[in-house]
Amino acid sequence: MSAPDRLRGRIGARLLRSKATLFWTGVVALVVLAAALAPLIAPYDPLKGDVREGLLGPSADHWLGTDKLGRDVLSRILYGARVALASGAEAVGIAAVIGIPLGLLSGYAGGWTDRILMRIVEGAMSVPFLVLAIALISVLGPGLWKSMAVVGVVYAMTLLRLTRGETLAAREELYVDGVRVAGARAPRILFRHILPNITPPLIVQVTLMIAGAIIAEATLSFLGLGAQAGDASWGSMLADAQASIRQSFFLALPPGFAILLTVLAFNQVGDGVRDLFAREAKAGSLGVNPVHRDAEAPGTAPDAGPEIAGAAVPDPLLSVRDLTVSFPQPGAGRVDVVQHVSFDVGRGEVLGLVGESGSGKSVTAMSLLGLVPDPGRVTAAAVRLDGRELTGLAFDELRTVRGGEIGVVFQEPIASLNPAYTVGDQVAEVLREHEGLTRARARARVIELFEQVGIPDPAARIGAYPHQFSGGMAQRVMIAMALACRPRLLVADEPTTALDVTVQGQVLDLLLELRASIGTSILLITHDLGVVADVADRVAVMYAGQLVECGPTEEVFRRPSHPYTEGLLASLPRNVRRTGRLPSIPGVVPPPDAWPEGCHFADRCAHARPECTAGPVELTAAGGGARAARCVRAGELTLTGVGETGAEQIAKKA
Numbered sequence: 001m002s003a004p005d006r007l008r009g010r011i012g013a014r015l016l017r018s019k020a021t022l023f024w025t026g027v028v029a030l031v032v033l034a035a036a037l038a039p040l041i042a043p044y045d046p047l048k049g050d051v052r053e054g055l056l057g058p059s060a061d062h063w064l065g066t067d068k069l070g071r072d073v074l075s076r077i078l079y080g081a082r083v084a085l086a087s088g089a090e091a092v093g094i095a096a097v098i099g100i101p102l103g104l105l106s107g108y109a110g111g112w113t114d115r116i117l118m119r120i121v122e123g124a125m126s127v128p129f130l131v132l133a134i135a136l137i138s139v140l141g142p143g144l145w146k147s148m149a150v151v152g153v154v155y156a157m158t159l160l161r162l163t164r165g166e167t168l169a170a171r172e173e174l175y176v177d178g179v180r181v182a183g184a185r186a187p188r189i190l191f192r193h194i195l196p197n198i199t200p201p202l203i204v205q206v207t208l209m210i211a212g213a214i215i216a217e218a219t220l221s222f223l224g225l226g227a228q229a230g231d232a233s234w235g236s237m238l239a240d241a242q243a244s245i246r247q248s249f250f251l252a253l254p255p256g257f258a259i260l261l262t263v264l265a266f267n268q269v270g271d272g273v274r275d276l277f278a279r280e281a282k283a284g285s286l287g288v289n290p291v292h293r294d295a296e297a298p299g300t301a302p303d304a305g306p307e308i309a310g311a312a313v314p315d316p317l318l319s320v321r322d323l324t325v326s327f328p329q330p331g332a333g334r335v336d337v338v339q340h341v342s343f344d345v346g347r348g349e350v351l352g353l354v355g356e357s358g359s360g361k362s363v364t365a366m367s368l369l370g371l372v373p374d375p376g377r378v379t380a381a382a383v384r385l386d387g388r389e390l391t392g393l394a395f396d397e398l399r400t401v402r403g404g405e406i407g408v409v410f411q412e413p414i415a416s417l418n419p420a421y422t423v424g425d426q427v428a429e430v431l432r433e434h435e436g437l438t439r440a441r442a443r444a445r446v447i448e449l450f451e452q453v454g455i456p457d458p459a460a461r462i463g464a465y466p467h468q469f470s471g472g473m474a475q476r477v478m479i480a481m482a483l484a485c486r487p488r489l490l491v492a493d494e495p496t497t498a499l500d501v502t503v504q505g506q507v508l509d510l511l512l513e514l515r516a517s518i519g520t521s522i523l524l525i526t527h528d529l530g531v532v533a534d535v536a537d538r539v540a541v542m543y544a545g546q547l548v549e550c551g552p553t554e555e556v557f558r559r560p561s562h563p564y565t566e567g568l569l570a571s572l573p574r575n576v577r578r579t580g581r582l583p584s585i586p587g588v589v590p591p592p593d594a595w596p597e598g599c600h601f602a603d604r605c606a607h608a609r610p611e612c613t614a615g616p617v618e619l620t621a622a623g624g625g626a627r628a629a630r631c632v633r634a635g636e637l638t639l640t641g642v643g644e645t646g647a648e649q650i651a652k653k654a
């Protein structure tokens, strides 16, 4: 099943559980049915009547009585539903056709296009909606379809503004950058990549607009600007009722009730859909993808997937086998960005996941959390947390693992906190969501957590907003939030990269202290080998989507088994004589769609032989101890590590 299908499935299942939304959806369906079947079920012609039978009360012949001209009110109500829905569809259709493409264009193009369109929208929206509509109708002349077209144009402004706002946010997403650099043209990016991702808020707005358009039709028809006297429209029925209000007040009730019920139903459905999507968004980002168990992964054992010779940990807390993540790329189909990654994180251990930018570290971490965005696809033979299989877990089940058993700390602490809420509220929310604590108990626990992560004067600081915190303090808040439910695993994705050097040290010390006091294992993602050397018990090195080396930090650093690790260590500033040039690995990391079938590093490797490119290279035991490397020559090469260059080497030579 594709990701959008799964999203639809989840929304559908929630819809079934939300009784109120289901009820109002039923009411909308009844109105639609009444409109569609009006010619079959209406007992009389809605436009013809006998004046001698005018203003009759409800009876067996005329369930809702007759109007002044003797026309059957029930028949007119049924036909009126057609007018109301058709008017709503016309106005909203026009609004969508104008507003959505222009909103996409305005948000994506920016610059003058955006400025001009926004000034037009602001000008139009500064005049009250009905006043603007009436002014335009007085120029065009009355008539139902003309008036609803005008309403559509006015509504287009709202839809344009909403679409533009959503597009502005979406265009910053990584997947948009991805298709942009891949050479996709703007219309394709807009309609194929951005539009599907911003549809949920548009659906909600469109539903609410239909309700608004039905009211607008009734109002304009009541004023004689829409449906004309005699037409079977709820608005003109109200106008008729007003004309004969002295003789019969009952006439106003059926159209009034029909408008009330229909508008209420559409509004309730719109609100319900918004709640469903909001809940979905709260759980992660829209369209996120959980990990699927890959039954056909090569070498998959029925239980935990292929063993990783050399690098497995006895009784691990986290065990990942054969994790592969792919994204569609224009012109290249689905392309793997992470390929057959397998590793373990031991209990209470810090595993450093290192590699150059783009090697797949973050995507690997996100897939463990089920947070790889659409249209990414994640498969694995096994992802086990304390023996519990996470692959194939439903979205809601994974949500309880995320934030509960696995805590996460991201790179940009201030950007990761919501500026609209106090930091205390945000940490308390996690506790209330996962542990069901009362407001008072959550508050007390937040103070305790703030104390634990070293935030001074916690009782006062919980009332502060994120912008009142420095980067280091904000990261402490993020760590407090991640540790709120005493997770067994903490995923820290570049937790110190955005902080200055002194604060970096404090945050790393804090992570280590917490590991010691709570026993949390840490998967530390970083491109900084210095950080890994300082805090990681073991290290896993990634290159171009693959894990190329894995083992205890000290051993790997002292004597690497993969030439890429050697290259990375050689370029460590602390590993180079002050007089020398900082060495770098020649060439660049190949993009995912250009990975060779054999060793991904072969092109840049000084030790490459023809056998390196002959076929896929597996991760195998290497270098002695609990170590593994993905290199066909690992056994025969003697590579240089940290201890033998730089200061130590200079000292040796002296």
Ligand SMILES: Nc1ncnc2c1ncn2[C@@H]1O[C@H](COP(=O)(O)OP(=O)(O)OP(=O)(O)O)[C@@H](O)[C@H]1O
Pocket: 174, 175, 178, 327, 337, 355, 356, 357, 358, 359, 360, 361, 362, 363, 364, 373, 374, 376, 527, 592
């Ligand atoms: N949403 C997405 N759509 C398409 N490709 C993506 C998406 N997210 C990541 N990628 C691709 O996946 C690959 C791995 O990215 P990832 O962010 O995991 O690298 P990284 O090693 O964490 O780098 P960095 O340190 O810069 O974050 C990259 O080629 C990236 O372009």
